[in-house]
Amino acid sequence: MIALIILTYALAMSFFGMPPLGKFLDPFIGVVQNEAADSSLKGISKYSVTAPVNVFYDNRGVPHIFAENTEDLYFAQGYVTASLRLWQMDFISYAAAGRLSEIVNEGLLDYDRTQRRIGMLESAKSALALMQQDTTTINAIRAYTKGVNAYISQLGYRQWPLEYKVLNYPPEPWTELKTVLVMKNMGNMLSGYEEDFNMTNLMLLMGEQQFNKYFPGIVPDISPIVKEKGGRPNPALAFEKKPTYLNSAFVSSGTLLNANTWNPQLGSNSWVLSGKKTKTGYPILCNDPHLNFSMPAIWLEMQLSAPGMNVYGVCVPGSPAVIIGFNEHIAWGITNGCDDVKDWYKLKITNDYRKYEMDGQWINLPYRIEVIKRRNRAPFYDTVYQTIQGPVVYSGSFTGSNGTHANHALRWSLHIPSNEVLTYIKLNRAQNYQDYRDAIKNYSCPVLNFSYADKAGNIAVNHQGAIAVKWPGQGRFVLDGTTREHLYTANIPSDSLPQEHNPADGILFSANQHPTDNNYPYYYNGYYAENRANRIRQLLEHTDSANVQSMMKMQLDNVSYFSAETLPVLLQYMQGRQLSVQGQRALDSMQHWKATYTLNDNMALLYNLWWKRIKDYTWDEFHSFSFQSRVPDDHILLAMLRHEPDNDYFDQQLSNVHEDAGDVVYAAFKDAIELRDSIAAKRGGPQWGNYNQVSMGHMLNISKLGVRKQPSAGAPDAIDAVSATWGPSWRMIVQLGERPQAWGIYPGGESGNPGSRYYDNFVTDWNKGSYYPLQFFISATEAGKNTTRKWILK
Amino acid sequence: MDTKVKYINLKTGIVLLAILLLTRLADQLPWWIFIVPVLITGIVITWRKWPVNCFWVGFLSGFIAWTSASIYFHLRSDGRLLDRFGILAGMIIVAGSGLVGGLMTGLALYTGKSITTNREAHLTL
Numbered sequence: 001m002i003a004l005i006i007l008t009y010a011l012a013m014s015f016f017g018m019p020p021l022g023k024f025l026d027p028f029i030g031v032v033q034n035e036a037a038d039s040s041l042k043g044i045s046k047y048s049v050t051a052p053v054n055v056f057y058d059n060r061g062v063p064h065i066f067a068e069n070t071e072d073l074y075f076a077q078g079y080v081t082a083s084l085r086l087w088q089m090d091f092i093s094y095a096a097a098g099r100l101s102e103i104v105n106e107g108l109l110d111y112d113r114t115q116r117r118i119g120m121l122e123s124a125k126s127a128l129a130l131m132q133q134d135t136t137t138i139n140a141i142r143a144y145t146k147g148v149n150a151y152i153s154q155l156g157y158r159q160w161p162l163e164y165k166v167l168n169y170p171p172e173p174w175t176e177l178k179t180v181l182v183m184k185n186m187g188n189m190l191s192g193y194e195e196d197f198n199m200t201n202l203m204l205l206m207g208e209q210q211f212n213k214y215f216p217g218i219v220p221d222i223s224p225i226v227k228e229k230g231g232r233p234n235p236a237l238a239f240e241k242k243p244t245y246l247n248s249a250f251v252s253s254g255t256l257l258n259a260n261t262w263n264p265q266l267g268s269n270s271w272v273l274s275g276k277k278t279k280t281g282y283p284i285l286c287n288d289p290h291l292n293f294s295m296p297a298i299w300l301e302m303q304l305s306a307p308g309m310n311v312y313g314v315c316v317p318g319s320p321a322v323i324i325g326f327n328e329h330i331a332w333g334i335t336n337g338c339d340d341v342k343d344w345y346k347l348k349i350t351n352d353y354r355k356y357e358m359d360g361q362w363i364n365l366p367y368r369i370e371v372i373k374r375r376n377r378a379p380f381y382d383t384v385y386q387t388i389q390g391p392v393v394y395s396g397s398f399t400g401s402n403g404t405h406a407n408h409a410l411r412w413s414l415h416i417p418s419n420e421v422l423t424y425i426k427l428n429r430a431q432n433y434q435d436y437r438d439a440i441k442n443y444s445c446p447v448l449n450f451s452y453a454d455k456a457g458n459i460a461v462n463h464q465g466a467i468a469v470k471w472p473g474q475g476r477f478v479l480d481g482t483t484r485e486h487l488y489t490a491n492i493p494s495d496s497l498p499q500e501h502n503p504a505d506g507i508l509f510s511a512n513q514h515p516t517d518n519n520y521p522y523y524y525n526g527y528y529a530e531n532r533a534n535r536i537r538q539l540l541e542h543t544d545s546a547n548v549q550s551m552m553k554m555q556l557d558n559v560s561y562f563s564a565e566t567l568p569v570l571l572q573y574m575q576g577r578q579l580s581v582q583g584q585r586a587l588d589s590m591q592h593w594k595a596t597y598t599l600n601d602n603m604a605l606l607y608n609l610w611w612k613r614i615k616d617y618t619w620d621e622f623h624s625f626s627f628q629s630r631v632p633d634d635h636i637l638l639a640m641l642r643h644e645p646d647n648d649y650f651d652q653q654l655s656n657v658h659e660d661a662g663d664v665v666y667a668a669f670k671d672a673i674e675l676r677d678s679i680a681a682k683r684g685g686p687q688w689g690n691y692n693q694v695s696m697g698h699m700l701n702i703s704k705l706g707v708r709k710q711p712s713a714g715a716p717d718a719i720d721a722v723s724a725t726w727g728p729s730w731r732m733i734v735q736l737g738e739r740p741q742a743w744g745i746y747p748g749g750e751s752g753n754p755g756s757r758y759y760d761n762f763v764t765d766w767n768k769g770s771y772y773p774l775q776f777f778i779s780a781t782e783a784g785k786n787t788t789r790k791w792i793l794k
Numbered sequence: 795m796d797t798k799v800k801y802i803n804l805k806t807g808i809v810l811l812a813i814l815l816l817t818r819l820a821d822q823l824p825w826w827i828f829i830v831p832v833l834i835t836g837i838v839i840t841w842r843k844w845p846v847n848c849f850w851v852g853f854l855s856g857f858i859a860w861t862s863a864s865i866y867f868h869l870r871s872d873g874r875l876l877d878r879f880g881i882l883a884g885m886i887i888v889a890g891s892g893l894v895g896g897l898m899t900g901l902a903l904y905t906g907k908s909i910t911t912n913r914e915a916h917l918t919l
Contacts, residue, residue, distance in 0.1 A: 003901060003905070004829065004833075004898075004901045004902055004905045007897060007898060007901055008826050008829065008898065011826075011894060011898070012825075012826065021890070021894060022825060022826060022894055022898075023825050025860075025864075025887065025890050025891040025894050026825050026860075026891070026894070026895075027860050027863035027864040027866075027867055027891055027895075028818040028825075028863060029818075029825055030891070031875070031887060032863075032864050032867040032868055032875075032876070032887070032891075033867060034875055035867060035868055035871035035872065035873055035874065035875045035876065156822070157825070162875070704878045704879050704880075705878065754874070754875055754878060755871065755872070755874050755875035756872075756874070757872055757874065759874070
């Protein structure tokens, strides 16, 4: 008897982080039940919809939801999203709130503390309080929440998504706050970068002149989103004066360190063509946001239809409405605005953390206690101090990955309560340019570039978000936290944000480049990328009578604008240099290279290694700084190669001779040949695809549940910005017209269940550069005729 | 082993299989609920004085029931999940499931039998 009890108990418990074996291996409820391709729940009844809602699934598993009113629609969206992606959205809400310690045994407490301390949970709560004041928003979120919970309430252990069984915790009820957390998570992903500490050190080390030469604001060869008409040059945008407070007394230099987690190429493309540039005479809108890949995929494709609205596009699991998409009248896209909206203030705090200095007075330092629940352990209580600038992220014993941010306050636009959900709800219903303007006017974080086109022929682009009015240099460097003078209080008014509407040349585009030229009256800074924008401009200027096919070709364009610019300069330096027979052959082939990063290109790998080596040799000085620093942008190096072959940076620190640009380029080429050969031997050939392999990891890092190492075309600088773990997360092309025609694809699949055929079924087609026609149904009747599978919620 | 004993063992096995499958039709009951009727079967065996080799008959029935159920559910669906992890991991899951089912059924039947046959006897396998 005792043996039986012990055995049953042992099998019901979880040991060493393993799921409880009894339940997990039980064929009737355990892991094999997750093999079922589709949820066994269908024909749902008894739910709080006022009229039956029809959900039609097309041949790719995309749900098309037709409801009689908006609330039923969002209820159904919540229900259907949960049926496809419950674990993913739930997990993201835990991660955003800093609650992972509740579900994982150990190792994530520091992560949770950081999330709490940067204010994710706190700002989600205050944003929710704001959203609750708007009936439209809160009704949508409430209905969505009810829908998710209606789904969860039907689940027994048998129907739990696999990941719950593996980690052995139950799905918890969805809440309105969780929806806001999911949106804040997106905001953090897109606006979480800053390099204030790094730039502070560099400015102090290099001095004003050198700093501006190597880390300039606006540079000549750019294609800004908006060209300011009739403005006067704003000197602060081109040349950054050293702010007077910034001196070695302010920062004791030498120990500052900056963890570099950002990927500056994490960007996106979007462009619109007016009717005069297209074959049909109606505008075309193209968008491909680049994000880190994950399985389940970031996006979920859906059609949402109710009286007054019929919209198709991609949603973020966990949030109501469509985020990027189109309806019968308009289409819109988004790219990251990339502005610096995250600033650090250096504080003076008393030893006991009771007071801090402000304008010569010592004022009370308020705090709150964050309770972090832990699995199988007592909760952890964390004290977070809050100054008027923002939370003190690192303090006392919690110094994060490096000690330098300690006792600095974080001011971040993500903290300002705002209602992003309403923007998307309104965009989904928008019928014309005024509706679009009204939808985005209160949009605040993260800063995004919205692209717009409608069937009346209008096109527009808006650099939209909460961007503070700053004095020149404010926020690019660490700010002084002891004076109110360093606080910014106002935002650039919505009317004055960079925007363009129906330009004469009929093209608008955004690809994370500078939003303006230097005629913009306000100072701003950010982390912009210019190469893709330059390439897009180059292609669009030569585009006439564009159609969907030519736009697909453009989204898949694998030419690097920057490589094409640089190659002739490098080749010039190689003239008359002594090379091995093999090296000479490679150089000859390089002469004909068109800077294309296609799957089978034989030169791209060599070129990439070559350029990387040139960078390493040139910027070796940066590795000997006492602080960790990023190196200047590539275009700075190109300008040096063109005009300053004798620049001191070309000289190797560790060599006895004096090197110039030619020596660096030559030595780098010889190295690159060797490196290329060893990589080619390992990977079965020098073709670019063998080297550029893309992976989509499962969110729990279970390798077999992810997509691993698919050879792929594309490069970070190319429009088709596919790289190892990130790239175009949703390619969409919409041809407006009497009835919109649209194509799209994302790497992943509709279902979050690894046992489903719809889990990763788009990946191969996506990687090949194929598109799916998006089936936009005008009515439920039409949807019924063209689909085979249907749910009714009543 | 004479034919009658074989027959009784086989009959017990079939009864057990039926119990294992039928108790699992209801989602609401805890997953280990099948050990209760199996235990009662053990008691019945003593009462009727059937010559059943309890642990091994129980183990075999449990093993067969859980293994074949795992294989059935794997085959009935697309079976993509186990396929992702490869044939070896799939076999471990299926065999592991058989082992769990077998051990629990065998032990339950044996326990049911032994608590009524000899209260003084020590529980040994």
